[in-house]
Amino acid sequence: MRNPQLNQHGELQHLLTLDGLPRAIITQILDTAAPFTEVAEREVKKLPLLRGKSVFNLFFENSTRTRTTFEIAAKRLSADVINLNVATSSTKKGETLLDTVDNLCAMQADMFVVRHESSGAPYLIAQHLQNTGRDHIHVVNAGDGRHAHPTQGLLDMYTIRHYKQEFHNLTVAIVGDVLHSRVARSQIAALTTLGVPEVRVIAPKTLLPTDVDKMGVQVFHSMEEGLKGVDVVMMLRLQNERMNGALLPSPQEFFKVWGLTAEKLALAKPDAIVMHPGPMNRGVEIDSAVADGGQAVILPQVTFGIAVRMAVMSMLGGSH
C-alpha cells in the first residue's frame, strides 16, 4: 500500500507522522526550511507561494504556540489563514469531524492544520479527502492525541542539525514523560530515520509506554546514568492534564529525581544543547538556571519552527 502521506509521484501530499516518512523527504523538508529562516530579515516578510490559498487552522484541542507559529508560517507564505477553535464551537453542538471538514471544503479550503485529542483524527480527514476525490486539499497534523506531532519533531531535527551539523555521530537523550508525549514519538521516529546511532530515553517506569523496547531506543531509569556523555538533551513537558491517576508523586518530588539541573547537565558533553518543546514547567522538569542558561536552545527552536512549517506548507501546496 502506498504511504498515505505521499502522492503517486512520491511527493509529500499530507504530513501526518514522521513514522515511516522516508529519510529523503525529511531531509528535503530540513533543506527547504533553511532559506525560509532568512525571510524574517526582509522589509517585506512575505513570500508569494501560497497567495490566494486558504489555510484552515482546525484546533479541536487548545494550543497557543503551535497555532500561532502555523499562522505566522502560513501568513509569511501569503496564505489567508482562518482560525477555528472547534473545541468551543460546532462539535459542541454535535457536528461530526467529517461534517465539519466537508463544510470547510465548501468554503474552498486548500489546507487543514489539525490538532485533535484523539490519535488518528488527521488520518481520518486525509483519508476522507482522498475517498471523496479532493486530492488538492492537504492535511498537516499539528498534534493528535498521544500519537504524533510531526512538525515539532521536524523543527527539533532542524535545531539539532543547526547546532551539530550531522546526525550520524550523536548521542541524544529524551527525558521525562514519554508515555503521554506525541512529541517524543515523533522525535524518536525522526532521530532513528536520520541515522542517530544512539537514542536514549530517560524516564520513570510509570511514564514509559509498554512498547518502549520496540522503539529502537535505550532505556534509562536514572538521570545520572542516562545523561552521561550525550550531545543533545531533549526535555519533555510533564503533561499534568493527561494524567488521571497516581503515576507520580508531587511535582517537587519529580523535580528532585527527574528535573534537569546544572549539576545533572554537567554529566553531558560540555557542548551539549538543551531543548524543550514548550510550554516549560520551570522547577518541575527543568530548572530555571538551565532553561535560561548558555546551553539552552529553546527559543531558537521556536524561531526555527516557523521556517520548518513554511517548508512543509510550501511543499504541500506545490504537490499534485
Add this chain to the structure above:
Amino acid sequence: MPLPDTEQLIATLADAMRPRVTPDTCLVGIHTGGVWLAERLHALLGLSPPLGSIDVSFYRDDYAAKGLHPQPRGSRIPFDVAGAHIVIVDDVLYTGRTTRAALNELFDYGRPSRVDLAVLIDRGGRELPISASFCALTLPAPLPTGQNLQLERDDSGALTLRLIHA
C-alpha cells in the same frame, strides 16, 4: 552553431557595463550561472558592495504547476536595497520569467533607485516585456525550444557556455 569563447563574452560584458556603473553599484546574481558570472564581473569592475545572490524558487510563476524546487538555496542580499543602483546578472536571457521573479523578490527588500539587467547571451523567445540593459551576445534568430544554453564552471573556475539538445 559555434558559440564564441565564453571568457571573451565576459570581457565584452564587463566593457559594456564599465561606463554605466559606479563603485557603489550592487550586483545580484541569479542562481546558479548568474552568481558565477556576477562574481567575475564584480572583480573585473572593482565594485565595493558585497555581491548579492537570488534564488527565485519562491517567486517562480510555475510553482502552482510544477511545485517547489527541491533544493532552494535561498537569497542573500548583503547590502541595503533602498536607494541602491542594482544590476541583476544572469547567464542566459530567455522568456524573461526568471527576471520578473528576481525583480519581485528584490523589491521585497526595499526600493532600489535603479535596476539594470546584465546577461551573457540573449537567446530570444521572450514571453514578457523585458530586455537586457547589457548583453554580450544576442543570437540573430531565437534558439528553438528544446535547445538549452547552460553555463558550466570547471574546477579551475573557468566558465563555458554549452548548447544542450534536450
